Amino acid sequence: MASFGDANTVQNEPEPATLHLKVTYLPYIYGSLFLLFITRIVAIFLLPLTDTTESRYGEIARKMIETRDFITPQFDYGIPFWGKPPLHTWLSAAGINLFGENEFGARIFIFLAALLLLLFFYKWAKTIVGTNAALISVCVLSSTGLFFGASAFVMTDLAMAFGTTLSMMAFWSIATQGKAARIAGHLFFVGLAIGMLAKGPVAVVLTGIPIFLWLLIGWRWRVLQYLPWITGMLLAVILTAPWYYLAEQKTPGFLRYFIIGEHYERFVVSGWQGDLYGSGHSRAKGSIWLGWILAALPWSLIGGYMLFFPRKLRTAFRLDSAGLRSYLLLWTIAPMILFTPAANILASYVLPGLPAAALLLTILTVDIFGATPTKTVRILFGSGMALMIGVFVLLCAVLAISPDSLDLRSHKSTVKIASQRVEAPVFNLLGGRSYSLEFYTKGKVQVLADFDAISGLADNGKTDVLLVEPRQKAEVEQAFGDRFTYLGEFGRKAVLIEKIEGN
Known part of the structure; x- marks a missing residue:
């Protein structure tokens, strides 16, 4: 039996653990x-x-x-x-x-x-x-x-x-x-x-x-x-x-x-x-x-x-x-x-x-x-x-x-649905970043620092999509009336789209 006490030998090869399969x-x-x-x-x-x-x-x-x-x-x-x-x-x-x-x-x-x-x-x-x-x-x-x-x-x-x-x-x-x-x-x-x-x-x-x-x-x-x-x-x-x-x-x-x-x-x-x-x-x-x-x-x-x-x-x-x-x-x-x-x-x-x-x-x-x-x-x-x-x-x-039934934290559906509603929507996220939103919009996401920043969206001449926490949806509707239409909850965010003529 080879031993590592002998400088000229190496570790023994193991006997194969033979497995017989029909x-x-x-x-x-x-x-x-x-x-x-x-x-x-x-x-x-x-x-x-x-x-x-x-x-x-x-x-x-x-x-x-x-x-x-x-x-x-x-x-x-x-x-x-x-x-x-x-x-x-x-x-x-x-x-x-x-x-x-x-x-x-x-x-x-x-x-x-x-x-x-x-x-x-x-x-x-x-x-x-x-x-x-x-x-x-x-x-x-x-x-x-x-x-x-x-x-x-x-x-x-x-x-x-x-x-x-x-x-x-x-x-x-x-x-x-x-x-x-x-x-x-x-x-x-x-x-x-x-x-x-x-x-x-x-x-x-x-x-x-x-x-x-x-x-x-x-x-x-x-x-x-x-x-x-x-x-x-x-x-x-x-x-x-x-x-x-x-x-x-x-x-x-x-x-x-x-x-x-x-x-x-x-x-x-x-x-x-x-x-x-x-x-x-x-x-x-x-x-x-x-x-x-x-x-x-x-x-x-x-x-x-x-x-x-x-x-x-x-x-x-x-x-x-x-x-x-x-x-x-x-x-x-x-x-x-x-x-x-x-x-x-x-x-x-x-x-x-x-x-x-x-x-x-x-x-x-x-x-x-x-x-x-x-x-x-x-x-x-x-x-x-x-x-x-x-x-x-x-x-x-x-x-x-039914992918949405899994309640995944992803905004692929958000981008798809919003893009079907209007041409060239601008995505705005209240709070922290969403990397999936960034990926599916090719990095074109504006992160809003606070609730007051939503007011600034009115005068940018674009159709804005707003993502907030579900608990903030009522607050947005109370503050801005019918300016935003609620699309639904996607990626564990409430998604609202700015109303413009025709959408």
Whole structure:
């Protein structure tokens, strides 16, 4: 048996967790993946950009194309967005540039990145556990609520997960193949660079935590000698340093805010008030674990069911001389380890660990129930896939038939209905910004500071559309009589249109 006490050996390749599937199962498996693919494509078109997260990032990408500033994302015209690096913005901006200022353009390249992640994950898992187990792992991953949503959601997490997944897969190849995995060694650093451009140093930390702990518990430190440190780090620097340098030069102060504010104060200061672009997501410390359970449904429940077989689980981990199961477990829980003490979190923060969780669940299913799926396993897997596909199809059906019934915080309908009533309406929003309104009006929104500002709309010679809180509707009607016609409530705002001759 190879041991890391011997400088000339590398980590043992694990024995494949062989999964025997009848040929008759394959049409159902491929059919499920096809339905997930089609449903997600349909949802790209049907689901409008909603406030605040997705529409904010979509509007930032739209502004990038409009202003042709590809270095500094803009929170508003002339106001830099320092909260995140621009990789996800570049992806969305590229789609908008090619396909127009719409949901498809904003989401398509993020979706393609998700498909590429699944492809790489499948090919990597196939070399470890065989075709069948790899295929089931892809089914599990792609049907989790979080991955399905994030796979075409305009935000940072999918791009970062792509980088961390690439690094973690590459490191395992290094651990099992040693110097022969030279390409994988460089891909490890490419993954880190992608993470740095997607979300910053947190991506490096999320990669480093499971690797460090895995090396520590198995005393596998010799694996590190097979990393191409010099050329790999040089490659990572070449890929990341130019943007960080240009961003700081263009808008001084970026590095201080991004490194300290976004990567320290945001997570340790409850109700952090330093956010330049909104407010922190204050949660009870430790709630990230609940977020993981919800994000990984229904498979997290099946994983919980496996805890009722402690003896088989202990045996599986104990006999795993290669350490694959412990590697996947640490990779899975790395986000929870990092964010347990954090006060400002989102459920999407667990996304980088989901690929490992999917593969680990598949392997442990074989360990506990055997290589040939039992009736219990078939029921659990089939029910889980059917449930999630059913939920996603139902969502698409509702979006197609009655989108307003979902009460989404989006103003796509607002813009559409107002534009049908009058030509060239001017949109006015009382109070804070609505990024979806900005996106669908191509940035042409006037934010009114207070109620008195409504009076100034009378003399601008344009047909104004006014958006206020529903509780303010009566106040507007009392103050301005029949000057405004109530259109309805859209995007959780009361929408009124100025009366002119003929409308």
